[in-house]
Amino acid sequence: MSTTKLAQPFLKWAGGKRQLLPEITKYIPREINTYYEPFIGAGAVLLHLQPPKAVINDINSELINAYTVIRDQIEELLADLSKHVNDKEYFYNIRELDRKEQYQLLTPVERASRMIYLNKTCFNGLFRVNSRGQFNVPFGKYKNPAIVNEEVLRAVHEYLAYADVTLLNGDFAKAVESARAGDFVYFDPPYDPVSETASFTSYSLDGFRTEQQIRLKELLDELDHRGCRVMLSNSATDFIKDLYKQYNIKIVGAKRNINSKASGRGKIDEVLVMNYGEE
Structure with missing residues (x-):
């Protein structure tokens, strides 16, 4: 191929x-x-x-979920990613979701979208969780992070879906x-x-x-x-x-x-x- x-x-x-x-x-x-x-x-x-x-x-598991969603639900993922904004208060609201019961109700697409969003907007692009498995990296204060990198996500989808x-x-x-x-x-x-x-x-x-x-x-x-x-x-x-x-x-x-x-x-x-x- x-x-x-x-x-x-x-x-x-x-x-x-x-x-x-x-x-x-x-x-x-x-x-x-x-x-x-x-x-x-x-x-x-x-x-x-x-x-x-x-x-x-x-x-x-969040990482493998992201790969799975990119392979199987790329359009839904891109649509969900587009709703996110590079705002400190919004960032902490999204980050806090895994401290709440409603996190278990998120769809695989919403979880993948959250992970990618936090990765693009958090401090230094870290993925780190605390002893309870909760994401705990602070806001990154970037001017214009590429939250929706459609070209790359579609290319990864093409590989995962067809290989x-x-x-x-x-x-x-x-x-x-x-x-x-x-x-x-x-x-x-x-x-x-x-x-x-x-x-x-x-x-x-x-x-x-x-x-x-x-x-x-x-x-x-x-x-x-x-x-x-x-x-x-x-x-x-x-x-x-x-x-x-x-x-x-x-x-x-x-x-x-x-x-x-x-x-x-x-x-x-x-x-x-x-x-x-x-x-």
């Missing part, structure tokens, strides 16, 4: 891969049966590659249960924090701690034994480099712009871990 450059991330997302795409695509296998991405996030790699057959997953893309909302290990030899798996998990205060894992209630990083490595070992080709992104901490020392590791530089503190933004080293050599 043909691809379109207009299909690109429709959300800002912590750890998004748009600016690392040139490095990542250098190492993508030339032939892939099924593409798997268990931590889909904003989907920069998926939407760049636009594989004919893919399985994507995320633990964040063979399975959407899942669950554990990362379950997302790759059907992966076999000839398939390609790209892992982009919440990163191992580079300092005590650098962790950003609150895009879901579950967090992603050291034990999860180790479980992910064990899953990569299992996929390697199955004959899958696997690539993983993470921060270039000593822990991660030691954890994956048996595999092919490339150090790449990435600029991070999403952080609540300006001191937390800037260039950092990341790793690309692969269970295969360069082609």
Whole structure:
């Protein structure tokens, strides 16, 4: 199937891969049966590659709902997005919905519209929830945010609707249960924090701690034994480099712009871990 450059991330997302795409695509296998991405996030790699057959997953149910609505109800979504306004009082009224019983009555379209609106108008494009699962990022004070990016949303819809893309909302290990030899798996998990205060894992209630990083490595070992080709992104901490020392590791530089503190933004080293050599 043909691809379109207009299909690109429709959300800002912590750890998004748009600016690392040139490095990542250098190492993508030339032939892939099924593409798997268990931590889909904003989907920069998926939407760049636009594989004919893919399985994507995320633990964040609001995020997967947004992908599903873009695929199945694009006209309704665009209509609902157009009602939103870039106003501080309005923003907090929309943000507060998940504190109220009426939130459970929102349709999938209304939930997706709310998520996209908050992402476009909140401070620094963060998606963060508190311990109760409530969105808690403040108003961003942008002059003219692109709340309705119709061109991009329609392009993402075209890809999701006409390719063979399975959407899942669950554990990362379950997302790759059907992966076999000839398939390609790209892992982009919440990163191992580079300092005590650098962790950003609150895009879901579950967090992603050291034990999860180790479980992910064990899953990569299992996929390697199955004959899958696997690539993983993470921060270039000593822990991660030691954890994956048996595999092919490339150090790449990435600029991070999403952080609540300006001191937390800037260039950092990341790793690309692969269970295969360069082609």
